[in-house]
Amino acid sequence: MxxxxxxxxxxxxxxxxxxxxxxxxxxxxxxxxxxxxxxxxxxxxxxxxxxxxxxxxxxxxxxxxxxxxxxxxxxxxxxxxxxxxxxxxxxxxxxxxxxxxxxxxxxxxxxxxxxxxxxxxxxxxxxxxxxxxxxxxxxxxxxxxxxxxxxxxxxxxxxxxxxxxxxxxxxxxNPEQAKKPEKAPPASRKRYTRRKLTLAERKNRVAQKKQSFLAKIQEGQVEP
CATH class of the missing domain: 3.30.420.100 (Nucleotidyltransferase; domain 5)
Known part of the structure; x- marks a missing residue:
């Protein structure tokens, strides 16, 4: 209605x-x-x-x-x-x-x-x-x-x-619409949010990618 x-x-x-x-x-x-x-x-x-x-x-x-x-x-x-x-x-x-x-x-x-x-x-x-x-x-x-x-x-x-x-x-x-019992919220919820990388960790990650890319060039897997 x-x-x-x-x-x-x-x-x-x-x-x-x-x-x-x-x-x-x-x-x-x-x-x-x-x-x-x-x-x-x-x-x-x-x-x-x-x-x-x-x-x-x-x-x-x-x-x-x-x-x-x-x-x-x-x-x-x-x-x-x-x-x-x-x-x-x-x-x-x-x-x-x-x-x-x-x-x-x-x-x-x-x-x-x-x-x-x-x-x-x-x-x-x-x-x-x-x-x-x-x-x-x-x-x-x-x-x-x-x-x-x-x-x-x-x-x-x-x-x-x-x-x-x-x-x-x-x-x-009894036409009154009874309310269904509400479920209690969980006491604690698990969070799966990925932790933010620090500046040093981000720089290290970039360096590893560069090193991996240069290694592939030396092995001939990727053209320079």
Whole structure:
């Protein structure tokens, strides 16, 4: 998240799915699907709202203050893209972002209708769970290769939705962004700076180079 000023953009906060390892809200390896992309802005938006002073919350300008616009950058704006899952998470967290449902999973361009149940299933990782079930049934060896970390952590398809529900509840209950403990600086650092030569040492070094060069001339290795 960034604030726009005349002089440029000022970063106001950042959050990635990797942050949830610190809070214990996500299983490892569940950080790249659509559901994880939803949770990161959800956490960031709730955290941003918590930093607003209490006396501003009651003002009418709150909606204007927290108005945001989605910057997709170089991402392709296809239907079901993860960038729109990130936007949905920020909206559910309380930010005012102008948008429509045309790029969410579950929107049918032909009938121009939106199925919210399909969108919900993607937010809770049910598309991943369905793929896990089908791959395990069709090709068990490929399933073991592709979901080896899930198997190692004891995650099956039936647990996916519960993991995300627990993560959502934890984020909403405590959206404050805790600071990670800072590492203490080392007591002493090794220095590898080369010692400066004295005047006598520099003159001696020049004399050695001259002597070596003259010796090569005498031996015929270098033409005078």
């Amino acid at each position: 960034s604030k726009g000023w005349k002089t440029g953009l000022e970063p106001s906060g950042e959050s990635t799915p990797q942050d949830y390892f610190y809070y214990g809200k996500l299983k490892k390896r569940q950080t790249e699907d659509l559901g994880a992309c939803f949770m990161s802005p959800l956490f960031q938006s709730l955290s941003a709202l918590c930093r607003i002073p209490d006396y501003i919350v009651s003002l009418i300008l709150l909606e204007i203050i927290q108005s945001c616009y989605l910057d997709v950058g170089l991402q392709r704006t296809t239907t079901g893209a993860r960038v729109f899952a990130a936007m949905k998470g920020a909206v559910d967290g309380g930010l005012n972002i102008p948008h429509s449902t045309k790029r969410f999973p579950g929107y049918d361009a032909e009938s121009k209708s939106f199925n919210a149940d399909v969108h919900r299933a993607h937010i809770f990782g049910q598309h991943v769970a369905d793929y896990m079930r089908s791959l395990e049934e069709e090709d068990p060896e490929a399933f073991k290769r592709q979901f080896s970390q899930y198997i190692k952590l004891g995650i099956n398809a039936d647990q996916i939705e519960g993991i995300y529900k627990t993560a959502h509840a934890g984020i909403r209950a």
